[in-house]
Amino acid sequence: MAKAKSKKKEKKLKKRQERCEQVAAISPDRFDEMRQALQARVKASRYRHSLGVSQTAEQLARIYGVNQSEAAVAGLLHDWDKSLTGDELKRKAKKLKLAGKEVREHATGVLHSWTAAATLRDEFPELSDAVLQAIGRHTCGAVGMSDLDMVVFVADIIEPGRDFPDIEGLRAAVGEVCLEELFYRTYKANFMYLLSADMVVAPPSLDVYNSLVVERKERLEAERAACDAPAGNEASEAQLLAVEIARREQLAREAEQQMALARKAAxxxxRVREEKRAKMQAEAAETQAKLEARGKARLEALSQPEPVMRPEQNASSQGESICDSGEAAGVKTNEASAAVSAQASVEQPAALAGDQPEKSKVERTPNGARIIPIQ
Ligand SMILES: [Fe+2]
Ligand SMILES: [Fe+2]
Incomplete structure (x- = not known):
């Protein structure tokens, strides 16, 4: 069942597309035939109005991306049944069951759109459903208007031959606002005109107006949400920027810590090098001091005159000083020297013979002092 419905829907869609292609393919000559038929059907003012709507609809279609050929044809033929009188329209609408008695009696002005949409294909078989729908909705509109429906509706209100207080505002909005907003403003202006002129508002129009108000509210909320999106993105970018700043600050802190550690290590x-240097210097100084002390000791030892020890001195050193007793001592020294000399002449005949003391003859006292024999 569902499959059958789907096939039927696809077939209908394909047929509609084929019809759209046929409308789009309407030649200038065929369009001129339609124009001449309209011209022959309606009065001059209606004909001029229809030409204005056709041209305006084509312009709007170009601006808002709608099929221009369909818009031009729908605009041209939208008031096709305006040639009928009120009574003719009531009878035709009743015959086609297009409107209730109340609408037929009190809103006769909207009937021409419905009757034309229902019968125009008899005159022009190539007209698409989209074109006929736009023609049928150009008075009261409908819930869920197509782009072509809105283009034709707006064109009918703002075409060059129209003149009412708010029309310039609507014309100025073309291309400045979306098609839905342009249609809403146009529909509202038309609605206000009906109220100001104490005209009956057809029941479908009230439903359409209410639906447009709701749709517009939802659309504006969606647009506000879309407008708020960049703000959200900006907030998100600000957050990302803050995160990036925090990350770089952390990197800077880590780098500073690493530099501090490097400085501390250096x-x-x-400090270790300084300690080693100081220790080496101390050791060097100590060694130097030791060396100097040792050298000094050696120098002192070397520079100290070695005492000449004579045998008699050895004896005298036990009781009195050499210089303690003046000449008397000198006398004794001479006497002692004479005695040592006499002893030496006795004990060392070889030295006298060789005229040089022999080393083997040199004697030392117990404390190491040499005993040099007196010659
Ligand atoms: Fe009309
Ligand atoms: Fe019209």
Missing amino acids: EERE
Whole structure:
């Protein structure tokens, strides 16, 4: 069942597309035939109005991306049944069951759109459903208007031959607002005109107006949401920027910490080097001091005159000083020297013979002092 419905829907859609292509393919000559038929059907003012609507609809279609050929044809033929009188329209609408008695009696002005949409294909078989629908909706509109429906409706209100207080505002809005907003403003202006002129508002128009108000509210909320989206993106970008700043600050802190650690390590290495240097200097100084002390000791030892120890001095050193007793001592020294000399002449005949003391003859006292024999 569902499959059958789907096939039927596809077939209908295909047929509609074929019809749209046929309308789009309407030649200038065929369009001129339609224009001449309209001209022969309606009065001059209606004909001029229809030409204005056709041209305006084509312009709106170009601006809002709607099929221009369909818009031009729908605009041209939208008031096809305006040639009928009120009574003719009532009878035709009743015959076609297009409107109730109340609408037929009190809103006769909207009947021409419905009757034309229902019968125009008898005159022009190539007209698409879309064109006929736009023609049928150009008075009261409908819930769920197509783009072509809105284009034809707006064109009928703002075409060059129209003149009413708010028309320039509507014309100025063309291309400045979306098609839905342009249609809403146009529909509202038309609605206000009916009220100001104390004209009956057809029941379908009230439903359409209410639906347009609701749709517009939803559309504006969606547009506000879309407008708020960049703000959200900006907030998101600000958050990302804050995160990036925080990340770079963290990197800077880490780099500073690493530099501090590097400085501390360098200072520690320098301190160790300084300690080693000081220790080496201390050791060097100590070694130097020891060496100097040792050298000094050696120098002192070397520079100290070695005492000449004579045998008698050895004896005298046990009781009195050499210089303690003046000449008397000198006398004794001479006497002692004479005695040592006499002893030496006795004990060392070889030295006298060789005229040089022999080393083997040199003696030392117990404390290491040499005993040099007196010659
Ligand atoms: Fe009309
Ligand atoms: Fe019209």
